Amino acid sequence: xxxxxxxxxxxxxxxxxxxxxxxxxxxxxxxxxxxxxxxxxxxxxxxxxxxxxxxxxxxxxxxxxxxxxxxxxxxxxxxxxxxxxxxxxxxxxxxxxxxxxxxxxxxxxxxxxxxxxxxxxxxxxxxxxxxxxxxxxxxxxxxxxxxxxxxxxxxxxxxxxxxxxxxxxxxxxxxxxxxxxxxxxxxxxxxxxxxxxxxxxxxxxxxxxxxxxxxxxxxxxxxxxx
Ligand SMILES: *Cc1c(COP(=O)(O)O)cnc(C)c1O
Numbered sequence: 001x002x003x004x005x006x007x008x009x010x011x012x013x014x015x016x017x018x019x020x021x022x023x024x025x026x027x028x029x030x031x032x033x034x035x036x037x038x039x040x041x042x043x044x045x046x047x048x049x050x051x052x053x054x055x056x057x058x059x060x061x062x063x064x065x066x067x068x069x070x071x072x073x074x075x076x077x078x079x080x081x082x083x084x085x086x087x088x089x090x091x092x093x094x095x096x097x098x099x100x101x102x103x104x105x106x107x108x109x110x111x112x113x114x115x116x117x118x119x120x121x122x123x124x125x126x127x128x129x130x131x132x133x134x135x136x137x138x139x140x141x142x143x144x145x146x147x148x149x150x151x152x153x154x155x156x157x158x159x160x161x162x163x164x165x166x167x168x169x170x171x172x173x174x175x176x177x178x179x180x181x182x183x184x185x186x187x188x189x190x191x192x193x194x195x196x197x198x199x200x201x202x203x204x205x206x207x208x209x210x211x212x213x214x215x216x217x218x219x220x221x222x223x224x225x226x
Contacts, residue, residue: 006034007041009219016203017213023053024068026198026216030055038219039065047089047214051077051092061063070154075099083085083097085114089154089195091215092126094139097148104147112151114195117176119169120158127155130176137184151173152175152193157201166201170208177209 007066010025017023026047027035035046039062048054049071057084058067066086073081073090091097091113104111111115115136118127133153137143140150155173157166184189197213199206205213217223 006037006087009037009221010041010043013202013215013218016084017206021210022033022117022193022212023062024070024195024212024214025219026070026214027057027220028071028216029225030139033157034220035061035065043148047216051081054084056079068214079103080105082109082111085111087114087151087193089114089126090116090126091115091136096145097136097140097145101145101148110147110149112149112190114152114154115180116154119155119176121165121169124160130179131144133176133180134183137180141184150188154194154195155181156198157196157205163201163204165169167208168205170196170201170205170210174209196220215226 002128014025023046025038025043028047030051035057045066045068047068047070047100048057054067054069057111068087069081069085070089073088073096077097078099084168088100088111096108098111100111100113110174115133116127117133118129129221136151153173153176157169160166174194181191193211194209195212195214199215199218202213202215
């Protein structure tokens with residue numbers, strides 16, 4: 001078996017990431033011991049994609065960790081993650097946003113949210129198109145949902161080796177971000193995050209305007225699903 005050195009992996013990823021781009025270390029499927037190792041190497045932002053897993057791990061780890069929820073989120077799972085989560089990357093319906101707001105108010109927390117936009121040329125991925133995102137923000141405004149800050153957008157490129165296609169998709173997400181920012185937000189609004197790029201494509205994502213990359217296997221090694 002290959003020796004895993006989380007600290008060295010983290011450092012080598014960091015050398016490719018400019019200071020103004022955030023790194024979310026995607027720790028899904030990995031045990032808290034491995035998260036602790038990354039924490040000791042200085043990493044503070046971690047990403048999980050399952051509510052159950054997040055609420056199991058978070059209480060066992062230092063409370064200055066910033067938890068990012070990056071998976072598809074069902075409304076009936078919102079309540080359990082609200083005490084822990086800092087930024088939800090995967091808002092793909094107004095109903096979900098309403099639920100996040102309702103539970104955030106109850107918990108007296110303010111939760112950052114990204115709108116997940118559909119950019120891939122695959123059928124399987126979740127996400128809004130630009131028009132749906134515009135409608136969602138309009139509703140968010142007219143309904144005055146509380147305890148939510150819409151911080152930007154998230155997207156996942158097609159799972160392919162075709163770098164040109166991936167770059168086109170990343171650039172389209174950056175374009176959607178610009179449209180939404182111009183139409184709905186001003187500088188004081190904290191609408192400043194473009195979450196795109198994973199282990200295989202984070203460097204390309206940064207070239208295309210990413211401000212937040214979500215890197216898992218390059219840091220923690222391959223995942224084994226039981
Ligand atoms: C798992 C996951 C990642 C990280 O994937 P790696 O290829 O391991 O870097 C990033 N984003 C989302 C939404 C994920 O589910």
